[in-house]
Amino acid sequence: MQHPCCCFLLLLLCLLLLSGTWANLEGTFTIRLLQTSTFQNTSFVETEGLGLLEDIELGSLDKHTWTIHFYQPWVRPSLPRSDWDTIENMIKIYLQQFSHLINEGAMQKDVPYPFVAQCMVGCELYPNWTARSFAYVGYNGQDFLSFDMDNATWVLSQDTSLSRYVQAILQNYTAFTELVEVLFNDTCVDDMELLLRNGKAALERQELPVATVFARTPRPDQLLLICHVTGFYPRPISVAWLQDGQEVPPGPALNTSAVLPNADLTYQLRITLAVAPHDGHSYACRVRHRSLGTGSLLIPWGNSEVVLLAGLGAGLLAGVAMAAIMTLWVWRRRKRQQMEESESRNSILSKEA
Template identity: 50%
Template structure:
């Protein structure tokens, strides 16, 4: 895996922790991530990537520090923001950083190899206010942070290195003033809005979730209901199990995987509910996502499947199906305890296909 892509996957769990939130209320973030690996006193390898949210927009070639733009619109925005001129100064800054780190190692009890990380950018809040940031990590832990409003470096750990670095950087007032200007004015008020304007189609795209419900039987007295949701974007999503129309509360029998990235810049996760076989209850997997608007995607276990219609229980799904409110492309799969046999034939008569192989959204047992 390329170093800049590895950076994205390492930072995603930290930068995007929430499963579900109102998209309109979420802050937007642009960040530049830089990792420097110092093998010895004469070696330094730098990897860097910039992202808006979880979308990579540019990388820095570790061999010659040249810039690679991921999208044509990033290049257009860069031309308007005069990024090339700024990046020439950035290269000078990189050389100074490398020299500074080597000096710190010599002045302290630090040793090689050593990894130093930088994270800088801007957070834009829904009320249109913004906040620039610049954080430095040392051997995988927070070292110092630049307080933009105070124009001051502050230690983030009680160590000799943190105290020495923050004290040294605070001596240069002109650099601190320049950093405040770059973060508050250039990044937050110029660079970020320009990139958002040029990249609106990519940054605001939405992809519908694709859901599958199937079962696992790890032992005779337990049945695992698995709701697998994939292909959705943006990342925030809500996946819940309904038992007889009521949401199953947090419980040891209910487990969800982390939200994981797919290769096509979409996401996936699984929600697993442990139940007793033939317990007499009905179960529905409910998916809520920005791309669905005010609707919910409900997939009853062992029953029909559809997308984009909000139903609160299986009986309302039958009513909507019978009234033609659900798309005819849906597929009927294994119908087990969820519906009586007559309803099965009603659904089968209205369906256009029988569950054979894969469908965009399906229920029943997982196909191997």
């Protein structure tokens, strides 16, 4: 007999990993299937499910109807409608069994309600066609169990009577263990092809980062240089502060935020460097991202701005000087013309006299 939680996750994996032709994509790709079940009491449980390819949401499970909602237009056409109906029916059967099993175990081990059970399974496919598979179980937001694919055993993430009890139950499902080995070590690589092909445009999407450098002065002896980068996709990015052209190494003066999502499905982060005001060094923020190719953004701060302003000032002064020279030349020319005209008139008058 197979454990219901694992059956559900494997079912979702089969749902998302479909056969087809390999897409000409470069890089490493990861599929994650997430399940969160909240047990309020012995008779009420809410379950949510989500499927992700990289950070692209493929679909979710409606917690009220236990039906699948598709988020990408290229996922649903991969299977006939009858197949999706069969999968949804199997999910409903699984959820009923899963809730029964978990409640039964909770009562046997005197687990207090409410509590949350979480599962994450998936695989990571590398460019050389090798793969790493994973399966994790969480309890109340903490790591609980993980599956060792090489040895086909469940490993404790925390050593408690409850975790040992669940580990023993899962380990007794030998049919499930064999299925996991075959599915993750073989099928994951073979059946990811169509999904990657159909989602190629979404996976290859690139958005250029926009970087801004500014400063704050929390106290007179400290200057915080802040580089804010936003609007980029995909998520991986490299942002660093350079001091006199050299990258500032990690340390207490350097603080990098987490990469956070924007509402338009892009990302942002900021990196802050604490320096002493007027320390004589030049600083610049360097940004490297896939959308920039082999190039990078370099946004200077400090001396470079002084040079820029000095250049602007010199340009303005040169313009003013040129205008003054032109004005003086025009005035002198008009003055000379006036004098020549005056002399000419005086000469004419003297002859008439």
